[in-house]
Amino acid sequence: MVIPACEQLTPLGGGADACVPAEVQAAFDRSCGGGSCHTDGGKAGGLALGNGEAAAAIGRASVGSALPLITIGDTRGSYLAQKMVSDPATPITGDRMPVGFQGTNADQVADVNTILGWVAGGAYADCGAGTDTGNDTGNDTGTVANGLPCDVDAVLATYCRSCHGDPPVGTVVSLLGLEDLLADAPSDPTKSLGERSVERMNADVAPMPPAPATRPSAAEIAVVADWVAAGMPAGDCTVGPGPFDxxxxxxxxxxxxxxxxxxxxxxxxxxxxxxxxxxxxxxxxxxxxxxxxxxxxxxxxxxxxxxxxxxxxxxxxxxxxxxxxxxxxxxxxxxxxxxxxxxxxxxxxxxxxxxxxxxxxxxxxxxxxxxxxxxxxxxxxxxxxx
Ligand code: HEC
Ligand code: HEC
Ligand code: HEC
Structure with a gap:
């Protein structure tokens, strides 16, 4: 992903961290700066995010929580990110942001994913460490065994890896192989990502994948759920090359x-x-x-x-x-x-x-x-x- 330079922003002592890619600022402008919300004129919660002001939120204390507003590379340590996710790791004050968020609104979902991906440390060529992630949208699972049974792998490949790939797009976690699914879920370390994946696929509110993406069928969810319930035994599926390999x-x-x-x-x-x-x-x-x-x-x-x-x-x-x-x-x-x-x-x-x-x-x-x-x-x- 190559984003045009964001020269309009003044770094706030954080060097490259204070750079907000143009695409991310545009998402803030659309979803957060509208109406009388987080604009210069109407700083809801004392916070302006529109008109190129998102950089000011990096490292700044928040009003609603002990967490800073944005810590690049750490969505759980960013109050702003926690205000935007469906099941925050930290209690939040007030409503989920953006106001009136609807999982069925494709534009809002795209903006939220863009913002969360940036907070999570997404690579942007114009903002410091960014590397060009090219066209890799996570579908290439390679030709090596990833430790998953083939039927489980197929569900994740079809419905999840366009975002939870390598590197993940707009989210923090990859769901590529057994190790990823056994790992603790960032939102709740008492659960594995495998368990959280089943919960989120079945969720009524904020299901995975997020709307408007097509959700797996009940039978497909059951494939993953049964395997997780069985303790996620290693599979010996040798993942063949995907269509893009x-x-x-x-x-x-x-x-x-x-x-x-x-x-x-x-x-x-x-x-x-x-x-x-x-x-x-x-x-x-x-x-x-x-x-x-x-x-x-x-x-x-x-x-x-x-x-x-x-x-x-x-x-x-x-x-x-x-x-x-x-x-x-x-x-x-x-x-x-x-x-x-x-x-x-x-x-x-x-x-x-x-x-x-x-x-x-x-x-x-x-x-x-x-x-x-x-x-x-x-x-x-x-x-x-x-
Ligand atoms: C269009 C992009 C997209 C797709 C496709 C997608 N996800 Fe997600 N996922 C996200 C984003 C963004 C988040 C972080 C925000 C949130 O939790 O709602 C997330 C969060 C999660 C989490 C929470 C991790 C935690 O810390 O608890 C799980 C589990 C998850 N996704 C599983 C899945 C599964 C399983 C699929 C496929 C069935 C899937 N996702 C498909 C974007 C996506
Ligand atoms: C502006 C560019 C763009 C246009 C136009 C577009 N796509 Fe896509 N398409 C993408 C991108 C980027 C992805 C990968 C991310 C995703 O799945 O959202 C993708 C993914 C897909 C996938 C899933 C990829 C996979 O794993 O096989 C299918 C199927 C698809 N597109 C079909 C279509 C069809 C059919 C149309 C025309 C109605 C279309 N696309 C128009 C950019 C585009
Ligand atoms: C390089 C240019 C070009 C491309 C690419 C192109 N077309 Fe065309 N298409 C034309 C021209 C020129 C005509 C009118 C030909 C004529 O009237 O003799 C046409 C006519 C047509 C017609 C009318 C046929 C009929 O029987 O009346 C259809 C249908 C069509 N195109 C479909 C497609 C589809 C589907 C694609 C993409 C897969 C496509 N075209 C790609 C140039 C193009």
Whole structure:
């Protein structure tokens, strides 16, 4: 993740620690500086967070607790982070922040994850120690045994590791292998992360994964719950390579050779909407993309036919699209419900299972991000459930 420089901030004696990445400040501005809340004018709780002021909260004493407001690298030692999590490790005064937080509000959830990830010590290229975490969204589990039974591993891989990967995104913990699940939960060291994972998957309030991500089914939760109840015995699942660990290959061995000939099978893998818009040709597509069997297939290579793609729009309406013989799926403007629009929640469904995008897609040109190597933090192609 590369964040543009945050030169607008004056470090407060904390050196690099006092740097607030632009993306994080934007999340504060949206979720905390609004209305008469934490702005210069209306410092609720004596605290201004909007308009580039979040840096002032680093290391500062809080009004509601003995904890400082923000200690970078320590969410449990940051009162502000504890005010934002669903089950704080420290008693908090007043309501959970941001005011009116709803787990179903994708924008709020994204802002909270951004802020918590920053407090947790997330790496930002422009703020000190940051290293570029590239496109690694935690799906690559490598080819080594991670100590988990395969069925447990599959649930965590599908629903959890886009955030609880290596490095974790917006959270403090990784859920990659047996050792991680046996470790104490930061929020409650009397419990293991395995136990907390089961509690949070079943939780009515603030479930894991957080909305709007697709939750595991009762049967999938039971797989993990039964294993945790049995004392988390080591499994011998040799984790095979994930779809994004596979070398670039055109699995279908079939390529589109028709150029810009009008055909819904055209240019699999290439950003459809971007080209139609810039050439001002072809139909108006709201959503379009290509599903592949592996993560890094080249442009114009045919993908997987007859796979379902569910797209749910900002008003909670879901359309079901099916890939054609080139692996392409598309939703023409004229065929969509009136006003169908982003952000979209998406999942790819096959007989094997579901692969969901945990964050919401800001627009429907799937292949624009899901390029061969992955753009905009995407891990690579839109792939089939493995
Ligand atoms: C979209 C990102 C995201 C996904 C996907 C996600 N989590 Fe989380 N998780 C978070 C964030 C952010 C926190 C910290 C805030 C909180 O506790 O609500 C968290 C906290 C947790 C905690 C609390 C750790 C503690 O200290 O008690 C557990 C356990 C957990 N997640 C388990 C899971 C499991 C199991 C899954 C998959 C079924 C999952 N999460 C999927 C973002 C995510
Ligand atoms: C490089 C530019 C380019 C890309 C990439 C592209 N298209 Fe097109 N598309 C066109 C042009 C140009 C036309 C109009 C051709 C014509 O009218 O002869 C068109 C027409 C179409 C049509 C109308 C076909 C018909 O039978 O009327 C469909 C459907 C379509 N594109 C789907 C897609 C999909 C799906 C993708 C992505 C997987 C895509 N296109 C990618 C340029 C592109
Ligand atoms: C702005 C860029 C962007 C767009 C547009 C986008 N995605 Fe994604 N997608 C991502 C990122 C980043 C991730 C990894 C993090 C996550 O899951 O939220 C991802 C993850 C996914 C995943 C899960 C990854 C995995 O482990 O297999 C699926 C499935 C997916 N996207 C499908 C789609 C579909 C279908 C569309 C079009 C409707 C789409 N995406 C549009 C950026 C994008």
């Amino acid at each position: 596979v070398e670039p290959v055109c699995t279908s061995k079939k390529n589109w050779t028709g150029g810009n000939e009008e055909d819904p099978r055209m240019h699999p893998g290439v950003a459809c909407i971007d080209c139609h818009t810039s050439m001002d040709e072809g139909p108006d597509l709201l959503v379009a993309g290509t599903v592949y069997p592996t993560g890094h297939e080249p442009d114009d290579c045919y993908g997987s036919a007859s796979i379902l793609v569910h797209v749910t729009d900002a008003s909670d309406r879901t359309v079901e699209l099916r890939t054609n013989s080139a692996g392409n799926f598309l939703l023409e403007d004229g065929e969509a419900p009136a006003g169908f629009g982003p952000p979209y929640r998406v999942e790819v469904v096959s007989d094997v299972g579901t692969r969901a995008m945990s964050s919401a897609a800001p627009h429907g040109d799937c292949n624009a991000c899901h390029t061969q190597d992955g753009d905009d933090d995407a891990p690579g192609r839109v792939v089939l459930p493995w």
